[in-house]
Each structure stands twice: as structure tokens, then as C-alpha cells.
Amino acid sequence: MSADSTRPAYRAGFACFVGRPNAGKSTLTNAMVGQKIAITSNKPQTTRHIIRAVLHRPDSQLVLVDTPGLHRPRTLLGERLNDLVRQTWSEVDVIGLCIPADEPIGRGDRFITGELAELKATVLAVVTKTDLVDKKRLAEQLLAVSELGEFAEVVPVSAVAGHQVDTLVEVMTRYLPESPQLYPDDMLTEEPEQVLVGELIREAALEGVRDELPHSIAVVVEEMIPEGRLTKIYADLYVERSSQKAIVIGHRGSRLKAVGTAARRQIEELLGTRVYLDLHVRVAKDWQRDPKQLRKLGF
Ligand SMILES: Nc1nc2c(ncn2[C@@H]2O[C@H](COP(=O)(O)OP(=O)(O)OP(=O)(O)O)[C@@H](O)[C@H]2O)c(=O)[nH]1
Ligand SMILES: [Mg+2]
Numbered sequence: 001m002s003a004d005s006t007r008p009a010y011r012a013g014f015a016c017f018v019g020r021p022n023a024g025k026s027t028l029t030n031a032m033v034g035q036k037i038a039i040t041s042n043k044p045q046t047t048r049h050i051i052r053a054v055l056h057r058p059d060s061q062l063v064l065v066d067t068p069g070l071h072r073p074r075t076l077l078g079e080r081l082n083d084l085v086r087q088t089w090s091e092v093d094v095i096g097l098c099i100p101a102d103e104p105i106g107r108g109d110r111f112i113t114g115e116l117a118e119l120k121a122t123v124l125a126v127v128t129k130t131d132l133v134d135k136k137r138l139a140e141q142l143l144a145v146s147e148l149g150e151f152a153e154v155v156p157v158s159a160v161a162g163h164q165v166d167t168l169v170e171v172m173t174r175y176l177p178e179s180p181q182l183y184p185d186d187m188l189t190e191e192p193e194q195v196l197v198g199e200l201i202r203e204a205a206l207e208g209v210r211d212e213l214p215h216s217i218a219v220v221v222e223e224m225i226p227e228g229r230l231t232k233i234y235a236d237l238y239v240e241r242s243s244q245k246a247i248v249i250g251h252r253g254s255r256l257k258a259v260g261t262a263a264r265r266q267i268e269e270l271l272g273t274r275v276y277l278d279l280h281v282r283v284a285k286d287w288q289r290d291p292k293q294l295r296k297l298g299f
Helices: 025-033 076-089 107-116 135-146 165-174 193-206 242-249 251-271 291-296
Strands: 011-018 051-057 060-066 094-100 122-128 154-156 218-227 230-239 274-283
Touching (some): 025 165, 051 165, 051 193, 060 165, 094 107, 094 165, 122 135, 230 242, 242 251, 251 274
Parallel strands (some): 094 122
Antiparallel strands (some): 218 230
């Protein structure tokens, strides 16, 4: 018997999750990849950079594109991020609309569902954070979601508990086109290390700050110098006002020190070397609304 006649066709393509901020898109992306590629936090609008992660299987390659949450923009940055999201939608084969199991379906979800219906991609509904609700509530949410729009499938999943994560990979792969391999075998992401490192610093800085401050934080990695088993990293953490700078630095620099320590641990894991992190806090006045500053900060 020839092996080829029984083997399923090789499939490869792109998929992304969409949904309101905090729906669990980045956490799910990491769980599916089995490695931390995207940063996550309990603050809305955590993701600002498009990150691609490649899931290799013997007969498929699923490229997951993590995008920011779609929201009503209040700044130029917000508008740019929404544009990035819509551009990604037009480029992927499969879209997973994420709706948390523990929150009622809202106007935002209806709005997004309407927009997705216009696209050529296959749209699945993904009910996230199923570990937060009981069976009855989950069943109700699955029903409500299936009535929300025309979805190819409705898949419940918990990234934190690891429930149904592999099933979701399988389902998404099923809707990819037949295609030759898109990326080399061992490639996990094409994002430059500098971007990932900056994101890990921002994630650490988001811990414990609130109100407007999380949105005002941006990180730029200026230099990464490998020196044998050590990597020296020079980075700037930007805020929008000097009052915010004082909060980020903390009493006698205590907060900044804690942020540096937390970030360094994560970066060491990513790079597999020891890390020396030189972190400075700077003010870029109202950068979220300033086109020149946005460019400088990589948007
Ligand atoms: N209990 C539980 N919490 C989850 C799960 N997935 C995500 N979360 C939490 O939900 C919050 C938001 O997760 P993110 O993955 O950052 O959400 P996001 O959709 O990427 O958010 P933005 O990037 O802001 O659009 C974090 O505090 C996560 O820990 C899950 O399966 N179960
Ligand atoms: Mg995210």
C-alpha cells in the first residue's frame, strides 16, 4: 500500500483570534503554542504588537497571529491598533472570535460578529475561560454564542486549565487550505528578540499599576549586547507625564527595581543566557496622541 494515498494533505495557513480587550486571546495563543510568545495581563489593551507564532505538526503548519483587542479608539495609538487588527483579518484563513464564558455577550461582540461576516475567512466562535463557570452557565453561554452569528464551529476552551486547547488546534487546522510548508521546521516566531524583550519588560511594568497608567507605558529596547553567557540590555520605559514617572519608579526606586527583577527573569528564560538589564524611565509627553512620538516608539 502506498503511504501517500492514505495520508491527509499537508495544510498550512494563518489564523488569528479576535475579540474585545481582555477576552483571553494572548493567553490562548501562548497555551496553543506551548510557550510564552505574547504577553498577557488583566488590563485591557495589553497587546500592541502583532506577533506570529508557528505551530508545527507532521502534516500541518498553523500560524497564529496575536492581535490587539478591538476597541473604541480614544487616541491615535488606539486608531493605529484597530487598523492593524482589521488588516490582519483580511490576511488570515481562519478567525476565532473569543468570547469569555463568564461575561454576558455585549454590543461590542455583536459589532465584531457583523464585521467578520463580511470577510472571506472561516469564522469560529471560541468561548474562553471556561474554568471560571459551572456546566450550566457554560451550556447557556454556548447557546447564546451560537445564536450570535453564523459560525463554522463553536469551541469552548480554557487556556489556564488546558482544557480543549489541542482540540482547538485541530479544529483551526481543519479549515486551513492545502499548502506547502510556510516556515522552516524549527521556527517558532519571526518577531525580533528585541521586540519580545521589550514586551516582557512592559508586562512586568503593568503589574500593580492601574487607571490610565497601563496605557501610558511603552518600552523601547535600545541595545542588546551578547557577551558570552551574559546579555547586556539597555532599555527605556516611557510614560506620558512626570507624575507617572514618579509612580513607576516608586519610593527610592523600589517599584522600578521590582519591575527590573521580574522582567530579567522572563528575559533570561527567553534568551537562555544571564541578563544584565539597564532600565531607564523617561517622559514622552502625551505620546499616544503624537504621530512623531508614536513612530519613535515603533507604532
Ligand atoms: N481563569 C482564566 N483566566 C484567563 C484565561 N485566559 C486568560 N485569562 C486571564 O484573562 C486576562 C486577559 O488575558 P489576555 O490573554 O491578556 O487577554 P487579551 O484578549 O489578549 O487582551 P488584550 O491584549 O488586552 O486584547 C488575564 O488576566 C489572563 O490571565 C482562562 O482560560 N482562564
Ligand atoms: Mg492580548
